[in-house]
Amino acid sequence: MDFISNLNNILGYDHVLTGNNMQPFLQDWRKRYQGNAIAVVLPNTSTKIAKIVELCIQNNISIVPQGGNTSLCGGSIPDTSGNSIIVSTMYLNKIRNIDTKNNSITVEAGCILRSVQDIANASDRLFPLSLGSEGSCTIGGNLATNAGGTQVIRYGNMRNLTLGIEVVTAQGKILDGLRNLHKDNSGYDLRNLYIGSEGTLGIFTAATLKLYSRTPFTYTAMIALNSIEDSIEFFFRVRSKFSYMINAFELMNSNCIQFVRLVFPQMPLPFDKQIIQKSQWFILIELSNHEKEDYLKNLFEKLLEDSIEKNLIITAIISSNKSQSKSFWNLRDSIPLAESELGKSIKHDIAIPISGIANFISKTNSIIQNNFPYVKHIIFGHVGDGNLHYNVAKAPEQKEEELLNQQKKIYRIVHDNVNDFGVPFVRNMA
Ligand SMILES: Cc1cc2nc3c(=O)[nH]c(=O)nc-3n(C[C@H](O)[C@H](O)[C@H](O)COP(=O)(O)OP(=O)(O)OC[C@H]3O[C@@H](n4cnc5c(N)ncnc54)[C@H](O)[C@@H]3O)c2cc1C
Numbered sequence: 001m002d003f004i005s006n007l008n009n010i011l012g013y014d015h016v017l018t019g020n021n022m023q024p025f026l027q028d029w030r031k032r033y034q035g036n037a038i039a040v041v042l043p044n045t046s047t048k049i050a051k052i053v054e055l056c057i058q059n060n061i062s063i064v065p066q067g068g069n070t071s072l073c074g075g076s077i078p079d080t081s082g083n084s085i086i087v088s089t090m091y092l093n094k095i096r097n098i099d100t101k102n103n104s105i106t107v108e109a110g111c112i113l114r115s116v117q118d119i120a121n122a123s124d125r126l127f128p129l130s131l132g133s134e135g136s137c138t139i140g141g142n143l144a145t146n147a148g149g150t151q152v153i154r155y156g157n158m159r160n161l162t163l164g165i166e167v168v169t170a171q172g173k174i175l176d177g178l179r180n181l182h183k184d185n186s187g188y189d190l191r192n193l194y195i196g197s198e199g200t201l202g203i204f205t206a207a208t209l210k211l212y213s214r215t216p217f218t219y220t221a222m223i224a225l226n227s228i229e230d231s232i233e234f235f236f237r238v239r240s241k242f243s244y245m246i247n248a249f250e251l252m253n254s255n256c257i258q259f260v261r262l263v264f265p266q267m268p269l270p271f272d273k274q275i276i277q278k279s280q281w282f283i284l285i286e287l288s289n290h291e292k293e294d295y296l297k298n299l300f301e302k303l304l305e306d307s308i309e310k311n312l313i314i315t316a317i318i319s320s321n322k323s324q325s326k327s328f329w330n331l332r333d334s335i336p337l338a339e340s341e342l343g344k345s346i347k348h349d350i351a352i353p354i355s356g357i358a359n360f361i362s363k364t365n366s367i368i369q370n371n372f373p374y375v376k377h378i379i380f381g382h383v384g385d386g387n388l389h390y391n392v393a394k395a396p397e398q399k400e401e402e403l404l405n406q407q408k409k410i411y412r413i414v415h416d417n418v419n420d421f422g423v424p425f426v427r428n429m430a
Helices: 003-011 019-026 044-058 113-122 139-144 189-192 228-245 254-263 273-278 291-308 322-332 335-341 354-370 400-404 408-424 422-430
Strands: 040-041 063-067 084-088 093-100 104-108 161-170 174-177 202-210 218-223 247-252 281-291 316-320 349-351 376-382 387-393
Touching: 003 040, 003 044, 019 040, 019 084, 040 408, 044 161, 044 174, 044 202, 063 139, 063 202, 093 113, 104 113, 139 202, 139 422, 161 189, 161 273, 174 189, 189 349, 202 400, 218 228, 218 273, 218 291, 218 322, 228 247, 228 291, 228 354, 254 281, 254 335, 254 376, 281 291, 281 322, 291 316, 322 335, 335 376, 335 387, 349 408, 354 376, 354 387, 354 408, 387 408
Parallel strands: 040 084, 063 084
Antiparallel strands: 093 104, 104 202, 161 174, 161 202, 218 281, 218 316, 247 281, 247 376, 349 387, 376 387
């Protein structure tokens, strides 16, 4: 029996796609990568995935797992050889268990992140992972990429949020590690080997995740600043005052706001035109706690007033209601879409020690600006964990090819600087 007939036998005809039906799975979110595949399979159980892996081993066919296909560097797309299958987890989407006393939830890998957040909410709990792509990305993809997002500063990334995993290994065996223990010292930590392995070691089929109590009092603020140095200094002030109460501290340079304005001219902006034009950097902060409402608000207002007085920040606005706070987040979350609407850009998803962020940005910006004076820096990210999106886009009047022709050189500059700022101990030991 041929390979496709065997797939049909395991999954049924409806769950094996070939030909044109595969197209939506063969291109990435940014439309930068187009792959090829023998078939796209849509299994709905771990046992079927194990059988598919065994079949692929026998036929020497490679496998690309795919969740929501929202990754930004082509990891969910096969190469062009046409010797792969895509295993999509879209039908592997059951909630297996929620235990509010243990603060844990067990979900299948194809569950959409937002639906897990919603189910936790409905049980008066919080699943804190939060990404711009949360309406489409899956728990399996979040595990495979060790996703971070906006709340890492308080709750950590996917590794910190995971108690147990179920994986189909590259040998086609089901590894049942669905533990719900908050402390688990019983053996080697295979969980952390698989998390972040980008589908190279196995296919996640389910996970037990941590839940948290919801914090009732939340404040969101937008801050306008003059420089990256001030922005990082301001972060240190906020951190020393509010520590675990900081949910998010999101940095954006002024080009981010300009790109959003060009693509979404109707979107409300937090500040008037003058402030927007004058400010080089913006910060979105979210704080929350369980204590009395006034306590946090008063402290926060005092810190903002003091920072304005000391000329550390230009101005700030605390949201007065939920819809205003949502509009701040909309602005932040629209940056990737605005960027991609304005043409292909050269992206870097990098991590720098927080203490090195300001120097890294100043140095890298000036090298790039000297060599490629026409480009626009689009810099945004999560200061709390040092994860920055350091992107280089074309100016609106520039041709796309002109920028893309410089891709290798721009990668080199950014990667070399990340290395200089990011791994000083490794470098010194060599
Ligand atoms: C607007 C926007 C904002 C984003 N913001 C963030 C952010 O703040 N932080 C962040 O970390 N990422 C962010 N991302 C990137 C992306 O959304 C995340 O990496 C997400 O975790 C990917 O999930 P996915 O289900 O879409 O995975 P996919 O894109 O389908 O796959 C990503 C990788 O995981 C592998 N994979 C997928 N499912 C499985 C599985 N079940 N088992 C094994 N391997 C699997 C794939 O082979 C691929 O290598 C953003 C993306 C967009 C479009």
